[in-house]
Amino acid sequence: MTTTAELLTDAFDRIREIVHQSVRSLSADDLAARLDDEANSIAWLVWHLTRVQDDHIAEVAGLDQVWTSGGWAERFDLPFPVEAIGYGHSSDEVAAVRPDSPGLLVDYHDAVHEQTVGYLRGLTDEDLDAVVDEAWAPPVTLAVRLVSVVSDDLQHAGQAAFVRGILERRGD
Numbered sequence: 001m002t003t004t005a006e007l008l009t010d011a012f013d014r015i016r017e018i019v020h021q022s023v024r025s026l027s028a029d030d031l032a033a034r035l036d037d038e039a040n041s042i043a044w045l046v047w048h049l050t051r052v053q054d055d056h057i058a059e060v061a062g063l064d065q066v067w068t069s070g071g072w073a074e075r076f077d078l079p080f081p082v083e084a085i086g087y088g089h090s091s092d093e094v095a096a097v098r099p100d101s102p103g104l105l106v107d108y109h110d111a112v113h114e115q116t117v118g119y120l121r122g123l124t125d126e127d128l129d130a131v132v133d134e135a136w137a138p139p140v141t142l143a144v145r146l147v148s149v150v151s152d153d154l155q156h157a158g159q160a161a162f163v164r165g166i167l168e169r170r171g172d
Contacts, residue, residue, distance in 0.1 A: 012117060052085050
């Protein structure tokens with residue numbers, strides 16, 4: 001019988017796989033390419049989904065974010081506050097996420113993935129009913145938060161894969 005922790009780990013493994021496929025062997029220009037002036041780049045999409053996962057999982061797990069504890073904020077050297085995760089970013093802020101290689105994105109995502117699955121391994125079904133955010137009505141449980149992160153990450157990973165596909169079709 002599959003446990004809840006195994007099911008959630010499988011979901012996050014799938015996100016990781018799409019991230020790797022979406023950025024594999026791309027140049028810095030490909031990573032930063034935008035389908036129009038307001039569109040999100042692959043680099044921003046992968047950075048954002050990883051920041052959301054890092055921020056939200058660290059919060060519910062009571063852990064430090066990999067972004068700061070692992071020195072990733074310094075390595076990315078982005079021109080916005082260290083706590084930024086991409087919500088509400090302007091077109092200029094999207095354009096500022098421009099890593100030199102896919103390795104930086106993949107390595108950060110892998111570090112977050114490792115912390116995520118490490119946390120998930122210890123979860124029980126009973127843990128999922130814990131309220132983790134009372135600012136909403138109804139209050140958000142751990143189960144709802146985890147599904148929300150999976151949903152958001154899968155959407156953004158799919159968008160990154162879509163952009164890569166368009167770039168490949170156009171020959172960019």
